Amino acid sequence: MISFKEAYGKVLDHKQDYGTEQIPLKIAMGRVLAEEVIADRDFPPFNRATKDGIAINYEAIVAGQTTFKLEGILPAGMAAKLLGNKEQAIEIMTGAVVPDNADAVVMYEHLVIENGWATLIKNPSKGQDIHIQGSDRKMGELVLQKNTRITASEIGILAAVGKSTLMVKKLPKTAIISTGNELVEVKEQPLPHQIRKSNIHTLFGALSQEGIVPGEYHLADDKEIIKKELATILNNYDVVLLSGGVSKGKYDYIPEVLEELGVEKVFHRVLQRPGKPFWFGVRPETGTIVFSFPGNPASTFANYQVYFKDWLRSSLGLPNPTISVILEEEIPIKGDLTQLLRVQLKLDNGQMLASQVKENGSGDLTSLALTDGFIVLDPEQEFYKAGESVPFVPTRQLL
Amino acid sequence: MISFKEAYGKVLDHKQDYGTEQIPLKIAMGRVLAEEVIADRDFPPFNRATKDGIAINYEAIVAGQTTFKLEGILPAGMAAKLLGNKEQAIEIMTGAVVPDNADAVVMYEHLVIENGWATLIKNPSKGQDIHIQGSDRKMGELVLQKNTRITASEIGILAAVGKSTLMVKKLPKTAIISTGNELVEVKEQPLPHQIRKSNIHTLFGALSQEGIVPGEYHLADDKEIIKKELATILNNYDVVLLSGGVSKGKYDYIPEVLEELGVEKVFHRVLQRPGKPFWFGVRPETGTIVFSFPGNPASTFANYQVYFKDWLRSSLGLPNPTISVILEEEIPIKGDLTQLLRVQLKLDNGQMLASQVKENGSGDLTSLALTDGFIVLDPEQEFYKAGESVPFVPTRQLL
The missing domain is CATH 2.170.190.11 (Molybdopterin biosynthesis moea protein, domain 3.)
Structure with missing residues (x-):
């Protein structure tokens, strides 16, 4: 088992470069610019x-x-x-x-x-x-830097300099996989011992915001089936996100099958809650990166937000600035796990104030609807004081 | 001419209700829930x-x-x-x-x-x-409120309760229109006195983030052509966003043509900079709402962000919370115009700190690439002190 900080560092060490592609301006929103954009004329071009x-x-x-x-x-x-x-x-x-x-x-x-x-x-x-001609920018000057996330204002600038097509960073081809025999489809009426799939839909929605349309798969708890299907998936995707099957259970075949298929374990199990049984690996043969998240809803969600999003940003050449928020209440620390606590954020007079969401453990899906993000609390501290600022990982758009 | 506050109030007074529609869960990201979502079973459904x-x-x-x-x-x-x-x-x-x-x-x-x-x-x-069965939520309890913006965590909850389809707020059918004979297409090489279209692309990008795919039009500076084409557009769309043609120029036919076509002016010209010649109206016959923005890039952009986005949120049943940020420097106030100043935001130890972007007036498109949002400064105040908190309108995702 490794510390949260170590695990986070190892995930980011495995950032990849998926190259670049040319796309029309029309679909460039949210993509990351892969070229320097130069003023092709003075801005403005005349008095x-x-x-x-x-x-x-x-x-x-x-x-x-x-x-x-x-x-x-x-x-x-x-x-x-x-x-x-x-x-x-x-x-x-x-x-x-x-x-x-x-x-x-x-x-x-x-x-x-x-x-x-x-x-x-x-x-x-x-x-x-x-x-005055050229008073904003002279012809030949840089107007947009490489590795810039393209938002509405960048679109306007790209249009003005004639970029009807442009080079952007390629997005990784991504697969999301649910596992577990207790899962049924959303439209089905589950039997009393069954539940509907939810993590795979959460991941699909979250990835769609990054411009990624993932392939979707479900694996039954059967080692031979898992091995056969995972082999194909690992050959066809740059990144694979799994949910479930990584704990100590008798049917948690995922880690051993991944290793049998040539995925090298970087780590398994992190000193954190939720999301402790997180398994992370890389398959040298195909360069495939595997995020295998524990299946509890809050575990998959937290690990996606904390690890995958920053890994993706790094892979696209974007920075990962640490955001801090101010605690509204004292939080005592128990145990030796880094805590990813669900909080609501209040934006008040220029301050970002976080208060804990009442929740019921890593299986509590409903609490996520009240959650604006996770704060990351270090187990080495005895308690956090009200008013103290702590690292924050947003899970919905707040600004 | 009316004050900024008055204009903002009048725009929000004209919020509309575009009804509801049923959509598949798969495409629900970012939409606004139009139904209360109830737990169809206990959460969790068994011990x-x-x-x-x-x-x-x-x-x-x-x-x-x-x-x-x-x-x-x-x-x-x-x-x-x-x-x-x-x-x-x-x-x-x-x-x-x-x-x-x-x-x-x-x-x-x-x-x-x-x-x-x-x-x-x-x-x-x-x-x-x-x-324990039902410890998160009991069967029949509310899990998601009506008028909730659907993000990844809501998607997971909707999946868990079996919402393979759901009712969401309909988005207004929206047209965006550029005007001005100086404009050429992005892929063209402009003559020395011409510039490429940019505002319409900025608007297209910004609307796409709201889930809106607008119809796109261009109107030449010819009164008969404007009248003929606008007549059709006004009949076919819920909302029309125009850029340009609303100043005092000889070819600024937009306001008079809009009125000839039955669009009632709510106001024209606002005591603000940039974006002063903003014309806003409603056409009772078809219920069409018309936002006619001045054509300078910063004017269209600021008015879209400050007025249209809040109007849309209100029309979808979402709240419009005021966000404040802290000024990093003193800003003296001159004149009688509300100033929408371009700022960069620094998130630092739980504080949101705004510093002015160096810019060159409302025609300066390139400065928008450095801008995280606009602060709204009241002309009745003589100056704003460093450390003071002021209203802020974000223009890119910061959290």
């Missing part, structure tokens, strides 16, 4: 009017001029044009190219326009309401 | 062994017995069975039904088993390692 009004040359203002003959109109999307002379003005619309010999835009709100003449009712300043 | 070992009757322990004859084995998924007599024990696996006349499970780690007899090496306590 751009940021108000609707008139473009003028400031020399006329310095010379005391307050009324301007209008010589036409410049809509957005029209090719650049010069002022006919510096004493005249041209109407200009937001997004249009400011004439090269103009250096201020005066918005309609500060003008009276009559019979083709515009009179200023407020003194402009030089350069006002012009978004 | 369930939580360890692998033996089941015994505690009376034998009280009587001083430490060695038990093993009378067989109870795997998970096997129908309930009684102990033959209270002096014997039966091997039992995690997840199996504990015999009705047994009241403790002793795990293998605390046993020596030889020749069909088990000897205790540690004294058990009554009831240990049994997850």
